[in-house]
Amino acid sequence: MDFIKKQFANVIEWEEFRDDMIFWKWHNEEVKKGSKIIIRPGQDAIFFSNGKIEGIFEQDGEYQIASDIIPFLSTLKGFKFGFNSGMRVEILFVNTKEFTVKWGTRQPIMIPAPQLPGGLPIRANGTFQFKAHDYVSLIDKIAGMKNSYLVEDVKIRITAALDQLLMKWISREGKDMFNLQANASAISAGIREDLDMELLATGLSVTGFQVMSFSYPAEIQEKITRSASYEMIGNLTKYQQVAMTDGIASGNTKGGGMAGDMASMMIGMNVANDMIENMRPDSPKRDKPSASSTAKLNFCPNCGVKNEGANFCPNCGEKLAK
Known part of the structure; x- marks a missing residue:
C-alpha cells in the first residue's frame, strides 16, 4: 500500500537550476494530491493551465499539494480539484533576479557625419539589465511554446536591434561625433527606453542600459588626439x-x-x-x-x-x- 502511494506522489522542483536560465517549465500528465512542491529562494512558481494562470507562489519553501496548494487555488481562482484524480496543470519556475549582460557591436556602425560622406564608423560596448516583469505576457508569448528560456536568447534579440538604436540615439544626442562619451548617459537612456518597449510584450523589462565606451578607427582616433593637442596651443x-x-x-x-x-x-x-x-x-x-x-x-x-x-x-x- 505504501508503495502504491509513493507511485502517485512526486516532488516538483527546479532541479537543474542555472544562473543564466530565466524560467523552466515543469509539465507532467497530472499533479498528484500527495505531491509536494519546493520553491527555492530567488524563484517564483506559477501554476497555469491552457495558458491561463491559476496561482502564483512567491514565497520560497516546501508546500504540500493537498494541504497548501489546492486550498489556496480554490480560494483564489475557484479552481476545482478532484481528490480521486490528478490536477492537470503546468508549473513555471521563474528566476526572479535581475540579469546583467555584456554587449558589444560586432561590426562598426556607420553614423552619418557632415565631415565624412560615407559616415563615421563607430564601435561601442557596455552592459544592460533586465528581469521578468509580466508573467501573463511571459506565458502567452514565450513559455506557452518553450520549456525554458536563457539569457542568451534575450541577448540575441536585443543585439539584433542595437545597431539601429545606436544609430538613432547617437544621431539625436551625439552633439559632438568625435566625443560621444560626453553624451553617453543621454544616449544610454534613450536606448534603454526603446529596448524596454521592444521586450514589453514578452513579459520582460529592461531595467538598465549603459554604454561603457565608444571606439573609432585607429586613423580617426589619431586625428582626434592630435586635434586635442592643437587646442592646447591656446x-x-x-x-x-x-x-x-x-x-x-x-x-x-x-x-x-x-x-x-x-x-x-x-x-x-x-x-x-x-x-x-x-x-x-x-x-x-x-x-x-x-x-x-x-x-x-x-x-x-x-x-x-x-x-x-x-x-x-x-x-x-x-x-x-x-
Missing part, C-alpha cells in the same frame, strides 16, 4: 608641458618632433617679446645690453624656458652657452 603653459613630456618619452629632446617644435616656438616668442619690450620708450630694458651681449642666455635654447643666469636649464638640464 594655453601655452599646458601645451609646453605636454610637448616636453612627449619629447622626453620618445627620447627626442633636441630638435624635431613636438618637443623640438615647442622649443623653437618658445624661443621665437621669447625673442619677440624681448624685441617688443625694448621698443617701448619707457621700457626698463631699453638702455640695457641686448641678450647677445650678456654672459648667459636668458632662455634655454632647447626647451625655451627662461632662467635666472644658471649654468644649466632648471627645466630640461641643457647646458647654457656663455
Whole structure:
C-alpha cells in the first residue's frame, strides 16, 4: 500500500537550476494530491493551465499539494480539484533576479557625419539589465511554446536591434561625433527606453542600459588626439608641458618632433617679446645690453624656458652657452 502511494506522489522542483536560465517549465500528465512542491529562494512558481494562470507562489519553501496548494487555488481562482484524480496543470519556475549582460557591436556602425560622406564608423560596448516583469505576457508569448528560456536568447534579440538604436540615439544626442562619451548617459537612456518597449510584450523589462565606451578607427582616433593637442596651443603653459613630456618619452629632446617644435616656438616668442619690450620708450630694458651681449642666455635654447643666469636649464638640464 505504501508503495502504491509513493507511485502517485512526486516532488516538483527546479532541479537543474542555472544562473543564466530565466524560467523552466515543469509539465507532467497530472499533479498528484500527495505531491509536494519546493520553491527555492530567488524563484517564483506559477501554476497555469491552457495558458491561463491559476496561482502564483512567491514565497520560497516546501508546500504540500493537498494541504497548501489546492486550498489556496480554490480560494483564489475557484479552481476545482478532484481528490480521486490528478490536477492537470503546468508549473513555471521563474528566476526572479535581475540579469546583467555584456554587449558589444560586432561590426562598426556607420553614423552619418557632415565631415565624412560615407559616415563615421563607430564601435561601442557596455552592459544592460533586465528581469521578468509580466508573467501573463511571459506565458502567452514565450513559455506557452518553450520549456525554458536563457539569457542568451534575450541577448540575441536585443543585439539584433542595437545597431539601429545606436544609430538613432547617437544621431539625436551625439552633439559632438568625435566625443560621444560626453553624451553617453543621454544616449544610454534613450536606448534603454526603446529596448524596454521592444521586450514589453514578452513579459520582460529592461531595467538598465549603459554604454561603457565608444571606439573609432585607429586613423580617426589619431586625428582626434592630435586635434586635442592643437587646442592646447591656446594655453601655452599646458601645451609646453605636454610637448616636453612627449619629447622626453620618445627620447627626442633636441630638435624635431613636438618637443623640438615647442622649443623653437618658445624661443621665437621669447625673442619677440624681448624685441617688443625694448621698443617701448619707457621700457626698463631699453638702455640695457641686448641678450647677445650678456654672459648667459636668458632662455634655454632647447626647451625655451627662461632662467635666472644658471649654468644649466632648471627645466630640461641643457647646458647654457656663455
